[in-house]
Amino acid sequence: MDAVFDICYLSPDGSNIEPDDIPKTKDSVWILGKKYSAVQDLDRIRRDITSVIWCTYRKGFVPIGNEGLTSDKGWGCMLRCGQMVLGVALVRIHLSADWVWTPDTRDPTYLKIVQRFEERKQAPYSIHQVALMGASEGKAVGQWFGPNTVAQVLKKLIAYDKWSSLVIHVALDNTVVKEDIIQQCIVKNDRGDNSSTPSNVTSDWMPLLLIVPLRLGLSEINPVYIDGLKMCFESPQSIGVIGGKPNQALYLIGCVGDEVIYLDPHTTQRSGLVENKMTDEQKEMDCTFHCKFASRIPIMAMDPSVAVCFLCLTKRDFVELCTNIENNLMKEAQPLFELCEKRPSHWGPATSDIDLQNTSLFTEFEDVDRQFDDSDEEFEIL
Template sequence: MDLLLADNIGYDVWEVEDIPSTAESIVILGKTYKYKDLDEIRDDVQSRLWCTYRKGFPPLGSVQYTSDKGFGCMMRCGQMLLAEALIQSHIGRDWRWTSDTKDPTYLQIVNKFEDTKTAVYGIHHIAIMGQESGKKISEWYSPNVIAQVIRKLVRFDEFSNLHVHVALDHQLALDDIIEVTSPLLIIIPLRLGLTDINPIYIPELKRCFEIPGSLGIIGGRPNQALYFIGYVGNEALYLDPHTCQRSGSINNKESQTELEMDETFHQKHAGRINFSSMDPSIAVAFLCKTQKEFNDLISNLKKPKDSTETPLFEIVEERAQPWVSTSMSSRDLEHDLSVICGDQSQEFEKLDKETEDGVDDEDDDGFEIID
């Protein structure tokens, strides 16, 4: 496995400082480690499904794309998040991957993320569902868009047995979730600043990784989507989709080619980025398999470690109804805003578009193609 990664990724994996020597705790998806547990940490990281750019898959869309390099990184992060939810709900958080793993449930999960036109969570179905949301195939997805795509796709997969709730407007309304009768994936899209993460949110970002049921965060740095799975000190740990590997299937892992293909779905070395360098547009996610786990999650989210910490979002019993003025027409409101804001209104429109569409993801210089 290490030799395969070294050949494919282009660096000596034995020299990677993925986890720095530290006395601080290392947190990964609800589990806390110490540096002395480095081998266990890497086994944990390696057991997450690593979804990356692929090349050589069946033609996608009218342009006939055979690779998603340059535009598919947020799609791949969404795949990693959903795969983690399936692994935790069907195999368990403590399950560990090895190169000779042939667990039928694991194989079934991976098959669903392969780049074929029949794989329910493959890039072809993600792109089709994105088009229904108004996104062109080659457009960059925001965390909110991929969250909505996930919500729609799981309805076509009986195996998943997942219900997906996407909370909007920085608000988790409990009346939207009446009862947890099957595993519940909660995704909460957030914007924690204009161009940079506001530092006041970092303590609560860290806590999102500590809470049982954590599925991490999808977000990234400017121009690059990343899947965040934990933290050490002031740095977030992530899996990076910006490696382009050949497309293929693991089927039942009977052949050497299928064994090697399975290895391309795993990476034991997490990357690190300072929280302050993260893009402020993110989505945090949690999994609750039972009503008790949901109740415990809400209890944990409602009580921050420190009363001075700023919550990332609001938890309310009922969603507030949108306010609509009965005395002012929309045309009057637009006129008054233009008078008050002047040319600044154009800047707000520009920011809103950037918030919805995400950042331009065409800057992929330096990313390596794997044969």
């Protein structure tokens, strides 16, 4: 547990130094749609960052598919970023936006969420499920995903998990269509057990995770998009951006000044199970899902291929997001994306590409013996 949580930062002479995660600045810090003061709220910023479910490379898990891969090191970073976005969404739906994790947390709802990302059979969002579903998007197991691919995969996987109580909408052609989203989110109360749905979520609105894949330049970010990207981070509905540096996926959770703040999946940790967090080993494994400090890069160092993510728990949230897009984002000289009431005529009718009867994906690796690495080696920083 200490290997993850009690990180010691030392200067060249061996003395303790303050980690350079949040700059000492008068600029506002924006993390997952919340505004902080870098000076007055530093402890709260770090507490909230640590509470995010941190997904990283793992090793020693059940072999995936015919390839027999037992680690996603070198190819799974974008898949892990997708898991982190979904983790934030599930925590906000089933716990709250202000929920706080500690090493002693044993909340059963939290455990139910984190178990969904473990490398085990039947975990709805394990690396196995994400990688195998990627085949439907033309990506073989072990092949690197882009932001749009991981968004499409999550959209398909969420349909198999009724407990999550979430709709994922992936915008097409830089265009958010209100009509399509409302048709997806306004539902009858027949989608399984909604007993865990918070009271602030209306019974006829399924919480929405809106993902908008974008290309903000050719080989690097076009500066004309920077202000719009900052507006996205500052939106109350923001749950970050799937993106990164060239050839290195990162979960971008916020911004300060002209820098973005991110969680990095490029740490290889052993696979294992949190289960009910009763044993020391399970407690240690739970701590591997939380990172004490975030990191920063200049916005201009980002890869131009991104996917901005918003969570609307209620219809009111969605209306507020649309108003914000119309009044601010779309008034930029070069808007990041468009918002329209109805589908463009040349798109054709909306169709579902998810076959809920085909559940073979969830049993493909069910009969494989578990081969978790039980060595004492700690994780590797890449």
